[in-house]
Amino acid sequence: GGTGSVASSCPATKPSMLNVHLVPHTHDDVGWLKTVDQYFYGGRNYIQHAGVQYILDSVVAELQKDPARRFIYVETAFFFRWWSQQSRSTRNIVTQLVQEGCLEFVNGGWCMSDEASTHYSSVIDQMTLGLRFLNDTFGECGRPRVAWHIDPFGHAREHASIFAQMGYDGFFFGRLDYQDKDRRMKTKEMEMVWRASASLNPPTADLFTGVLPNGYNPPPGFCWDQSCSDDPVQDDPALEDYNVDDLVSRFISISKAALYKTNHIVMTMGSDFQYENANPWYKNMDKLIHYVNAQQANGSQVNVLYSTPSCYLQELNLANQTWPLKSDDFFPYADGPHDFWTGYFTSRPALKRYERLSNSLLQTCNQLEVLGGPKSRSGPFGKGDSDTMKRAMAVAQHHDAVSGTEKQHVADDYAKRLAEGWAHCQVPYVRPVGSRGHRVRPVGSRGHRVRPVAAARPLCADLKRPRVPSAPTLSGRASALRRPSPAAPPLCADLHAASPLCFQYLKVTFDPNTGLLSGLTNLETQQSVQLTQNFYWYNASVGNAESSQTSGAYIFRPNSSTPCAVSKNSNTVLCVCQNSVVQEVRQQFSPWVSQVVRLYEGSRELELEWTVGPVPVEDGFGKEVITRFDSNISSAGYFYSDSNGREVLERRKDYRPTWDLTQTEPIAGNYYPINSRAFIKDGKAQLTVVTERSQGVSSIYNGSLEIMLHRRLLRDDYRGVGEPLSEPGEFGNGLVVRGRLLLTLTPPETAADSHRPLAQGLVLQPLLSFQEGAPKPTSKLEFSALQAALPPAVHLLTLSQWDSESVLLRLEHQYESGESKAFSQPVTLNLQVHTHTHSAVTALLPCCLLYRLSLLCFDCSFFS
Numbered sequence: 051g052g053t054g055s056v057a058s059s060c061p062a063t064k065p066s067m068l069n070v071h072l073v074p075h076t077h078d079d080v081g082w083l084k085t086v087d088q089y090f091y092g093g094r095n096y097i098q099h100a101g102v103q104y105i106l107d108s109v110v111a112e113l114q115k116d117p118a119r120r121f122i123y124v125e126t127a128f129f130f131r132w133w134s135q136q137s138r139s140t141r142n143i144v145t146q147l148v149q150e151g152c153l154e155f156v157n158g159g160w161c162m163s164d165e166a167s168t169h170y171s172s173v174i175d176q177m178t179l180g181l182r183f184l185n186d187t188f189g190e191c192g193r194p195r196v197a198w199h200i201d202p203f204g205h206a207r208e209h210a211s212i213f214a215q216m217g218y219d220g221f222f223f224g225r226l227d228y229q230d231k232d233r234r235m236k237t238k239e240m241e242m243v244w245r246a247s248a249s250l251n252p253p254t255a256d257l258f259t260g261v262l263p264n265g266y267n268p269p270p271g272f273c274w275d276q277s278c279s280d281d282p283v284q285d286d287p288a289l290e291d292y293n294v295d296d297l298v299s300r301f302i303s304i305s306k307a308a309l310y311k312t313n314h315i316v317m318t319m320g321s322d323f324q325y326e327n328a329n330p331w332y333k334n335m336d337k338l339i340h341y342v343n344a345q346q347a348n349g350s351q352v353n354v355l356y357s358t359p360s361c362y363l364q365e366l367n368l369a370n371q372t373w374p375l376k377s378d379d380f381f382p383y384a385d386g387p388h389d390f391w392t393g394y395f396t397s398r399p400a401l402k403r404y405e406r407l408s409n410s411l412l413q414t415c416n417q418l419e420v421l422g423g424p425k426s427r428s429g430p431f432g433k434g435d436s437d438t439m440k441r442a443m444a445v446a447q448h449h450d451a452v453s454g455t456e457k458q459h460v461a462d463d464y465a466k467r468l469a470e471g472w473a474h475c476q477v478p479y480v481r482p483v484g485s486r487g488h489r490v491r492p493v494g495s496r497g498h499r500v501r502p503v504a505a506a507r508p509l510c511a512d513l514k515r516p517r518v519p520s521a522p523t524l525s526g527r528a529s530a531l532r533r534p535s536p537a538a539p540p541l542c543a544d545l546h547a548a549s550p551l552c553f554q555y556l557k558v559t560f561d562p563n564t565g566l567l568s569g570l571t572n573l574e575t576q577q578s579v580q581l582t583q584n585f586y587w588y589n590a591s592v593g594n595a596e597s598s599q600t601s602g603a604y605i606f607r608p609n610s611s612t613p614c615a616v617s618k619n620s621n622t623v624l625c626v627c628q629n630s631v632v633q634e635v636r637q638q639f640s641p642w643v644s645q646v647v648r649l650y651e652g653s654r655e656l657e658l659e660w661t662v663g664p665v666p667v668e669d670g671f672g673k674e675v676i677t678r679f680d681s682n683i684s685s686a687g688y689f690y691s692d693s694n695g696r697e698v699l700e701r702r703k704d705y706r707p708t709w710d711l712t713q714t715e716p717i718a719g720n721y722y723p724i725n726s727r728a729f730i731k732d733g734k735a736q737l738t739v740v741t742e743r744s745q746g747v748s749s750i751y752n753g754s755l756e757i758m759l760h761r762r763l764l765r766d767d768y769r770g771v772g773e774p775l776s777e778p779g780e781f782g783n784g785l786v787v788r789g790r791l792l793l794t795l796t797p798p799e800t801a802a803d804s805h806r807p808l809a810q811g812l813v814l815q816p817l818l819s820f821q822e823g824a825p826k827p828t829s830k831l832e833f834s835a836l837q838a839a840l841p842p843a844v845h846l847l848t849l850s851q852w853d854s855e856s857v858l859l860r861l862e863h864q865y866e867s868g869e870s871k872a873f874s875q876p877v878t879l880n881l882q883v884h885t886h887t888h889s890a891v892t893a894l895l896p897c898c899l900l901y902r903l904s905l906l907c908f909d910c911s912f913f914s
C-alpha cells in the first residue's frame with residue numbers, strides 16, 4: 051500500500067551498502083507471570099522486574115534528545131492507560147513524536163493476540179479496540195502499517211488474512227519451527243508473501259511476511275538494557291576496557307552473515323519489558339551507529355540506522371523483489387526435536403471455554419445496546435455498559451491469556467475480569483434466577499440448532515419419582531422464537547447395556563459388551579460408519595536421556611505414543627434415559643471421566659457432553675486426557691482443522707506442505723489447534739466434530755480423530771512460566787472440566803451446509819434467562835430487528851454501538867469458496883436496513899434476550 055506519511059519520516063538509507071535497520075522495541079505482555087495491572091505499575095517485581103509505565107516515561111524522554119532516535123510501541127492496552135495519566139504537555143510532546151515518525155505504533159491491537167486458541171470474531175474485536183483508540187488519539191499518523199506478532203507460538207493463516215484485510219502492509223514474527231527456519235535461512239526465504247485465504251481473490255489476503263533474524267531479541271552481545279549484562283560501548287582509547295574495535299567488527303560480521311535477499315536487514319533492539327531505563331539502550335546505540343558508520347570512510351559497506359518496521363518494509367518494496375509464496379500456516383511450532391508447543395492448544399480448558407462464552411455475551415450485550423437505545427446503556431443497576439466486557443475480552447486474547455500459558459494467579463485475574471464484564475452486561479441481559487419451576491425459552495436462529503448450557507437436567511433417579519409433566523425442559527427444535535411444548539423429563543432406565551439412540555435423522559449404536567459408541571447412521575442418506583469412541587490419557591514426559599524436555603503449559607510431550615484407556619470397567623453404561631425430545635446414554639469411564647451421549651429429536655448431530663477431572667496424579671505422572679474417535683473412514687492420513695474458526699486447512703500426518711519434515715515426536719508433532727471444528731473424510735462420508743472451545747486435535751491413525759480435552763501436569767516446561775500446569779479447581783484437588791462435542795455424519799459434498807452453521811451456532815449460542823411467573827397478556831414475546839432473514843451465507847458478525855450517533859455493523863460471507871454447493875456463491879445484500887425507533891424497543895428492555903437480531907422479551911414485572 052501507499053505509505054506517503056511513512057516515507058517522509060523514514061531515515062535515509064545508502065542504496066549501495068548493506069543497511070542495518072535497528073528497531074528499538076519492548077515486548078510487553080498483557081499479563082503472563084504478573085497480571086496486566088501489576089505489569090503496568092511495576093507491582094510485585096519479585097516475580098519479574100517489569101513496569102510498563104516507566105518504560106513509556108523513559109522512552110518519551112529519550113526520544114526527545116535526538117530526532118534520529120526511533121521507538122515502536124505495540125500493546126494499546128498499556129499505552130491507553132499510560133496516556134490517560136499524562137499531562138497535556140506530555141500528550142503534546144508524544145503527539146509530536148508520533149507525527150514525526152519517532153514513535154511509531156505497530157500492530158496496535160489491544161494486545162498481541164494468541165493465534166492458536168483465539169476465534170476470529172474476538173481477534174477482530176480486540177484489534178478494533180486498540181486501533182480505534184490510536185485513530186481517535188493520533189489520527190492517520192497513529193495508524194499502524196505493520197502487524198507485529200513477535201512472540202506468539204505458531205502462526206495462524208486466518209490471522210494473516212485478517213491483517214491483510216485490515217490494510218496492513220506487512221507482518222513480522224519471531225517464532226517458527228526450527229526445521230522450517232533452517233531451510234528458509236539456507237534458501238533465503240525468511241521473507242515471503244503469505245497468501246492467507248483460499249477463498250479471497252489475490253491479492254486481497256496477500257500479506258508480505260518476514261521472519262525476524264533473532265526472534266525478537268538483539269544479536270548476541272548487543273543487549274544494552276539495564277536487565278542485560280553485555281558490555282557497553284567503552285570508547286575512551288586511554289582506558290583498559292576500550293572495546294570499540296571489537297564491537298564494531300563483531301557487529302559488521304553479524305550483519306554480513308544475515309541470510310536475507312535484499313541489502314536491508316532488520317535488527318530488533320529490545321526484548322521483554324525492556325527500556326524501563328531507556329538511557330543505556332539509546333546511549334550505546336548512538337555510539338554503535340557512530341562507530342560502525344565511521345568505518346565507511348575506510349571502505350566498509352555497512353550502514354546502520356535507527357529505523358522502524360514500516361521504514362524497513364518500505365525499502366523492501368523499493369527493492370522490487372519477488373518473494374516466495376506461502377499458503378499453509380505455521381503450526382505446529384517446535385523449537386527442538388522434542389519441543390513441540392502443542393500443549394497450549396488445550397491448556398486451561400475452563401478458561402478457554404469461559405473466554406468463548408464471554409464472547410457470546412459480549413455480542414448479545416452489544417446488540418442490545420444498539421436496539422435498546424440510550425437507556426440500555428445506563429440501566430437500573432447503574433452498570434449498563436459493554437466497555438468492561440470489551441476490554442476484558444481484548445485482554446483475554448493475549449498470547450499468554452486464552453492460550454493458558456500464564457501463572458495461575460494471572461489466569462484467575464483474566465477470569466475475574468471476564469466476570470466483571472458479565473456483571474456490567476447485566477442490564478440489557480436479563481438477570482438469571484434459579485431455574486427450577488421457571489419457564490425456559492429456547493431461542494434459536496433460523497436453521498440453526500442451538501443448545502443451552504444451563505438447562506435443568508433430570509437425574510437418573512428421576513426414574514423412581516413420579517413424572518412431573520410441567521417440569522421445565524427444552525425442545526430440540528430449531529424454529530426461532532417458538533414456544534416449546536412442555537415435554538416430560540426423560541424416563542431413565544438403570545440399564546447397563548445401551549440400546550441404540552434413534553430419532554428421525556440419526557441412529558447411534560453402542561457395543562453391548564463395552565457400552566462404547568459403536569456406530570453412527572445418517573438416516574437421511576442411509577450412510578453408516580463404524581465408530582468407536584473412548585477416553586485415554588498420555589502420561590506426561592518428565593524428560594529422558596534423549597531430551598530433558600517435559601510436558602508443561604506450552605509443550606506437549608507424551609511419555610509414550612500409546613495412550614492408556616481410562617476405562618477399567620467392563621461396561622461403561624450407567625443408565626439410559628429418554629422421552630419424546632431427547633434420548634441419552636450416560637457413561638462412566640472411571641471415577642474422573644464420564645459422558646452423556648445425547649440425541650435430540652429433530653437434530654442432525656449427536657451431542658457428547660464429557661466431564662473430566664480431577665485428573666489423578668498420585669502415581670507421580672502428569673496426564674493429558676484425550677477422547678478418540680476411531681472409524682472405518684478411509685482418511686489416508688489426512689484430516690482437517692479450522693483456522694481461528696473461519697477457513698479450514700488440510701492436515702496430513704507426519705507431513706508439512708513447505709518442507710521435508712523429520713518427525714521426531716510422533717504424537718505431539720502431529721497436533722494442531724482446533725477452534726471450532728475438525729473432520730476426516732473419504733469419498734463417501736465425512737465425520738465432523740464441532741467444539742465449543744479451542745483444543746488440540748490430531749489424527750494419528752487412519753480413520754481416527756483425537757481431541758485433547760484436559761491436562762494436568764506436575765512439571766514446568768522451561769519456557770518461562772515457572773509453574774506446572776496443575777489447576778487446583780474449586781476444592782484444590784484438581785479442576786473438573788465439562789464440555790461438549792457435536793458429531794455429524796454427512797456426505798462430504800454437503801458437510802459444510804451443516805457444520806458451518808452448527809459451529810457458528812455454538813460460538814454465538816443464545817444465553818438463557820429466567821424469570822418468575824407467567825408473562826402478562828400485554829407482554830411482547832417476540833421481536834426481530836430484521837425485516838427479513840439474512841441469506842444463509844451471510845453472518846452478522848458485529849452489531850455494536852460505535853458512538854452516540856453511529857452503529858458498527860459487520861456482515862460476512864461465512865462460507866469458503868467451493869466449501870458448500872448451496873451457499874458458497876457470492877451474495878448480494880440490500881443494506882437498506884430498517885431501524886426500529888429506539889423508544890419502541892426501549893420500552894421492552896431490560897427484559898429481553900437477543901440472538902442474532904432476534905429479540906425475545908419477557909414480562910418486566912420481575913424488575914419492578
Ligand SMILES: *[C@@H]1O[C@H](CO)[C@@H](O)[C@H](O)[C@H]1NC(C)=O
Nearest residue numbers: 181182184185186187189190
Ligand atoms: C479515524 O479518525 C478520523 C478523525 O478523527 C475519523 O474521521 C475516522 O472516521 C476514524 N476512522 C475510524 C476507522 O475510526
Ligand SMILES: *[C@@H]1O[C@H](CO)[C@@H](O)[C@H](O)[C@H]1NC(C)=O
Nearest residue numbers: 341343344345346347348349
Ligand atoms: C581508517 O584506517 C586507517 C588506516 O588503517 C586508520 O588509521 C583509521 O583510524 C581508520 N579510521 C577509522 C574510522 O577506523
Ligand SMILES: *[C@@H]1O[C@H](CO)[C@@H](O)[C@H](O)[C@H]1NC(C)=O
Nearest residue numbers: 366367368369370371372373
Ligand atoms: C522490477 O522487476 C521487474 C522484473 O522482476 C522488472 O520488469 C521491472 O522493470 C523492475 N522495476 C523496477 C522499478 O526496477
Ligand SMILES: *[C@@H]1O[C@H](CO)[C@@H](O)[C@H](O)[C@H]1NC(C)=O
Nearest residue numbers: 578579580682683684732734
Ligand atoms: C464403514 O462401515 C459401514 C458399516 O459397516 C459401511 O456401510 C461402510 O461402507 C464402511 N465404509 C468404508 C469406507 O469402508
Ligand SMILES: *[C@@H]1O[C@H](CO)[C@@H](O)[C@H](O)[C@H]1NC(C)=O
Nearest residue numbers: 591592593594595608609610
Ligand atoms: C517414559 O517413562 C519411562 C519410565 O519412567 C522412562 O524410562 C522413559 O524414558 C520415559 N520416556 C519419555 C519420552 O519421557
Ligand SMILES: *[C@@H]1O[C@H](CO)[C@@H](O)[C@H](O)[C@H]1NC(C)=O
Nearest residue numbers: 589609610612613614669671
Ligand atoms: C503411565 O504411568 C503409570 C505409572 O507408572 C503406568 O502404570 C501406566 O502404564 C503408564 N501409562 C502409559 C500410557 O504410559
Ligand SMILES: *[C@@H]1O[C@H](CO)[C@@H](O)[C@H](O)[C@H]1NC(C)=O
Nearest residue numbers: 684685686687688751752753
Ligand atoms: C493410512 O493410509 C495411507 C494411505 O492410504 C497408507 O499409506 C497407510 O499405510 C495407512 N496407515 C495405516 C496404519 O493403515
Ligand SMILES: [Zn+2]
Nearest residue numbers: 077079201449
Ligand atoms: Zn509475549
